[in-house]
Amino acid sequence: MLNFTSEQKMIQKEVARLAREKIAPLAVEADAKGHSSPEIVKLLADHDLLKAAVPEKYDGIGADYTTLAIIMEELARVDASAAMIAFATQTFIQILNVWGSEAQKDRFFSQMSAGDKINAFVLTESDYGSESASIQTSAVLDKDHYVVNGSKIFITNADIADFFMVFVRTGEGEREQGLSALMIERNTPGLSIGKHENKLGLRGSDLSELVFKDARVPVENLLGQAGKGWQILTSSGSDMRAYGPGAMAVGLAQGALDYAIDYAKNRVQFGRPIARFQGLRFMLADMSIQLEAARSLLYRTTGWMDADLKDAGKRSRLVSSTKCFASDVAMRVTTDAIQIMGGQGVMKDYPLERMMRDAKMIQIFDGSNQIQRVIVAKNLLS
Numbered sequence: 001m002l003n004f005t006s007e008q009k010m011i012q013k014e015v016a017r018l019a020r021e022k023i024a025p026l027a028v029e030a031d032a033k034g035h036s037s038p039e040i041v042k043l044l045a046d047h048d049l050l051k052a053a054v055p056e057k058y059d060g061i062g063a064d065y066t067t068l069a070i071i072m073e074e075l076a077r078v079d080a081s082a083a084m085i086a087f088a089t090q091t092f093i094q095i096l097n098v099w100g101s102e103a104q105k106d107r108f109f110s111q112m113s114a115g116d117k118i119n120a121f122v123l124t125e126s127d128y129g130s131e132s133a134s135i136q137t138s139a140v141l142d143k144d145h146y147v148v149n150g151s152k153i154f155i156t157n158a159d160i161a162d163f164f165m166v167f168v169r170t171g172e173g174e175r176e177q178g179l180s181a182l183m184i185e186r187n188t189p190g191l192s193i194g195k196h197e198n199k200l201g202l203r204g205s206d207l208s209e210l211v212f213k214d215a216r217v218p219v220e221n222l223l224g225q226a227g228k229g230w231q232i233l234t235s236s237g238s239d240m241r242a243y244g245p246g247a248m249a250v251g252l253a254q255g256a257l258d259y260a261i262d263y264a265k266n267r268v269q270f271g272r273p274i275a276r277f278q279g280l281r282f283m284l285a286d287m288s289i290q291l292e293a294a295r296s297l298l299y300r301t302t303g304w305m306d307a308d309l310k311d312a313g314k315r316s317r318l319v320s321s322t323k324c325f326a327s328d329v330a331m332r333v334t335t336d337a338i339q340i341m342g343g344q345g346v347m348k349d350y351p352l353e354r355m356m357r358d359a360k361m362i363q364i365f366d367g368s369n370q371i372q373r374v375i376v377a378k379n380l381l382s
């Protein structure tokens, strides 16, 4: 599914240029500081990348899954953190697009039309990460409001987000049955941002705690119906694993491979460029073989999602396979790219050690790679 449309090819070219010329020089400082760069956020906003999935009717790009994957791949090729900021923002938009009422779309999308709004996807709690069906943050109905109490951890964009898609327990039943999704605005009294995490990779994107103390959220902000949270999460919610982490992993691996090739051609040892040694040539070949396989799987999956083929089981298997395979490939390729560069590979003067740290994160977030294997196996055996 690599037959991109002319519009997709144009977006690919533009995002690649933006990433290379404007974002790459800012990425090192954001990584060192461990906070998102306001300049990078502004660049993403100015190029409409924060509202990419917003339908054209509401002044967005109306990006489909394949186009979103192209955007995340090109950003991650130079800066996976920039891709992470843009990706986490799209998940709110994409889920609202599928599950929201016309009134909700009018309300939230019109606020995003200027292109500078940031969103966050809010699920994980300190006691419930992989076991997301058991989350405990509660939303209790009080006349025309839900009263939300609890706390969430590891929320990408929490520090800078305007809107939060929050999964809560409204209590229609046990575990999966009792979950709902609420859209919550940042200025809601009772909502506060807690600890900012100091993490290994993706340091140029923010990851923080979110605390709810009697936060009153209008019932109109309920997405779909009460008790539909798990369905939202496992359908639209899991789709993001392909165009988000899956595409970011492919971009990271490509960026690392490009760097390693360039270095190997120019570094001379034993009187010749190290690219002439077969040991390294085979490493480069294996990196490329794995990367092309990951890219093919990514766009096969997004092509399936865009065609809206009705086999939900196959869709979920493809999405989980993409996230898992592509991020495992990114981990191997970035690690090997460092090996090819020798001592320079682990120095902060080059981007490869950052890329390797970023790749590790992708194996963990949005459902660890063990959980993706659990999903694939369950799907195969059911």
Ligand SMILES: Cc1cc2nc3c(=O)[nH]c(=O)nc-3n(C[C@H](O)[C@H](O)[C@H](O)COP(=O)(O)OP(=O)(O)OC[C@H]3O[C@@H](n4cnc5c(N)ncnc54)[C@H](O)[C@@H]3O)c2cc1C
Pocket: 088, 120, 121, 122, 123, 124, 128, 129, 130, 131, 153, 154, 155, 156, 157, 202, 207, 361, 364, 365, 366, 367, 368, 369, 370, 371, 374
């Ligand atoms: C950079 C980053 C960004 C994130 N962004 C967000 C965000 O925006 N919103 C959000 O809600 N969350 C976010 N998260 C949270 C993320 O989705 C969770 O960290 C992830 O799902 C794993 O949960 P956990 O950390 O609690 O690990 P745990 O669930 O405690 O897992 C620990 C280990 O046990 C393994 N394990 C658990 N269950 C099983 C099983 N059944 N079979 C086999 N192995 C298993 C896991 O694979 C892992 O290796 C983010 C995390 C990171 C690191």
